[in-house]
Amino acid sequence: MTKLVRGFRDILAPQSDYFTEIESAARRVFKLAGADEIRIPTVELKELFVKSTGDTTDIVQKEMYSFEDAGGRTLALRPEGTPGVVRAYIENNFAANSPVQKLFYIGNMFRAERPQAGRYREFEQIGLEYIGSAAPAADAETILILKDIVTAFGIKNYSVKINSLGCPECRPAYKQELVKYLKKDFDALCDKCKERLERNPLRVLDCKIDGPRIAANAPKQKLCATCVEHFEEVKNLLNGRIDYTVDENLVRGLDYYTRTVFEFQAGDGAQNAIAGGGRYDGLVKSMGGPQVPAVGFAMGVERAIAARGEIAPKTENKIFVISLDKTCNAKAFEIMYSLRVKNICADGGLFDKNLKTQLKAADKAGAAYALLLGPDELAKNIFTLRDFKTGSQKEIKFENIYTEVKSLL
Ligand code: ATP
Numbered sequence: 001m002t003k004l005v006r007g008f009r010d011i012l013a014p015q016s017d018y019f020t021e022i023e024s025a026a027r028r029v030f031k032l033a034g035a036d037e038i039r040i041p042t043v044e045l046k047e048l049f050v051k052s053t054g055d056t057t058d059i060v061q062k063e064m065y066s067f068e069d070a071g072g073r074t075l076a077l078r079p080e081g082t083p084g085v086v087r088a089y090i091e092n093n094f095a096a097n098s099p100v101q102k103l104f105y106i107g108n109m110f111r112a113e114r115p116q117a118g119r120y121r122e123f124e125q126i127g128l129e130y131i132g133s134a135a136p137a138a139d140a141e142t143i144l145i146l147k148d149i150v151t152a153f154g155i156k157n158y159s160v161k162i163n164s165l166g167c168p169e170c171r172p173a174y175k176q177e178l179v180k181y182l183k184k185d186f187d188a189l190c191d192k193c194k195e196r197l198e199r200n201p202l203r204v205l206d207c208k209i210d211g212p213r214i215a216a217n218a219p220k221q222k223l224c225a226t227c228v229e230h231f232e233e234v235k236n237l238l239n240g241r242i243d244y245t246v247d248e249n250l251v252r253g254l255d256y257y258t259r260t261v262f263e264f265q266a267g268d269g270a271q272n273a274i275a276g277g278g279r280y281d282g283l284v285k286s287m288g289g290p291q292v293p294a295v296g297f298a299m300g301v302e303r304a305i306a307a308r309g310e311i312a313p314k315t316e317n318k319i320f321v322i323s324l325d326k327t328c329n330a331k332a333f334e335i336m337y338s339l340r341v342k343n344i345c346a347d348g349g350l351f352d353k354n355l356k357t358q359l360k361a362a363d364k365a366g367a368a369y370a371l372l373l374g375p376d377e378l379a380k381n382i383f384t385l386r387d388f389k390t391g392s393q394k395e396i397k398f399e400n401i402y403t404e405v406k407s408l409l
């Protein structure tokens with residue numbers, strides 16, 4: 001038998017219901033905020049991610065599923081949504097026509113990471129890219145939209161961290177200072193961080209092994225006056241609307257962030273981030289578009305579901321249609337299907353099985369009632385309705401089926 005590929009999963013009910021639930025909650029919140037859905041392709045040219053996600057990131061360095069297609073192009077399965085959305089923004093010439101865009105996406109992402117709880121090779125993200133506004137209000141709005149989705153889905157225990165990484169004016173000096181500090185105790189760094197020091201020193205603060213230890217004593221970013229003003233305004237707009245803490249050591253894993261970054265966390269451990277995001281004012285331009293500022297987030301759906309816990313979604317009360325004899329099958333099928341057409345959840349149809357098996361299936365399916373049709377019933381133009389909860393039965397005339405059933409559910 002051919003088995004599932006390691007790190008990939010089948011998502012079965014009720015898990016699959018939780019996905020639908022969070023996606024619906026997100027869609028409601030996005031619509032209220034005036035965001036439009038964008039559906040981007042799963043596959044892009046690999047270079048798109050190398051250029052945007054950044055070739056110093058773990059994602060590009062070792063987590064990408066890339067391959068050559070028959071036409072000799074080097075493609076990759078998307079590891080995140082932002083590059084595709086920004087590419088679409090540029091290619092569709094939004095900047096010239098309607099530069100301010102709130103675009104949301106819901107889709108699966110692929111990263112060849114070591115599989116573990118909360119870390120999969122295919123996972124789902126719900127994300128927003130608010131492109132075209134440099135205003136602190138856009139940062140605040142983005143964070144509040146994320147909060148609204150998280151609360152609408154029913155996650156209660158989460159915390160929010162925010163920080164500002166500065167801009168091309170003030171960050172280079174900080175990077176230098178940080179490198180100098182880290183070099184003093186180079187040998188104490190983990191192997192990964194030794195590499196990061198060269199490629200992307202800020203990421204050392206985000207190391208899952210000794211990030212917290214280093215961050216505690218490392219020099220802190222000194223923002224320039226405009227970045228301070230921007231960050232203050234973001235915080236003012238958030239105050240009273242969301243609980244958050246400023247974490248000066250919060251850096252995010254991607255290369256493109258500027259100024260505001262944030263993370264929503266639930267619980268502890270290396271897989272505690274349910275969502276993250278930030279401002280990326282330089283990305284659109286660096287990808288070949290005009291100078292357009294932007295801010296966005298991506299939420300990990302699996303982690304959000306784990307953070308909320310399993311709450312069985314409300315199931316619709318259903319009717320299970322049972323036929324007791326070959327001669328009754330056509331009528332039973334007709335009723336089953338006509339109930340569905342009238343918006344009533346009707347299951348069943350296992351007419352080649354005996355009564356006991358059909359009743360067992362009804363129980364498994366969680367049906368509240370069964371409609372039974374045998375030769376006696378058929379002769380009298382009735383169904384027998386069985387209430388599984390009380391065990392009681394009654395007869396219903398064919399022509400009254402719809403109204404009777406409707407009144408029960
Ligand atoms: P982490 O530090 O946990 O690796 P990240 O910085 O790589 O996260 P982002 O690229 O910002 O994460 O993605 C946003 C969110 O997507 C994360 O906060 C997380 O909830 C989720 N996520 C990222 N990678 C995975 C994965 N391999 N499996 C499941 N969810 C993931």
Ligand code: MG
Nearest residue numbers: 058059113253
């Ligand atoms: Mg990661």
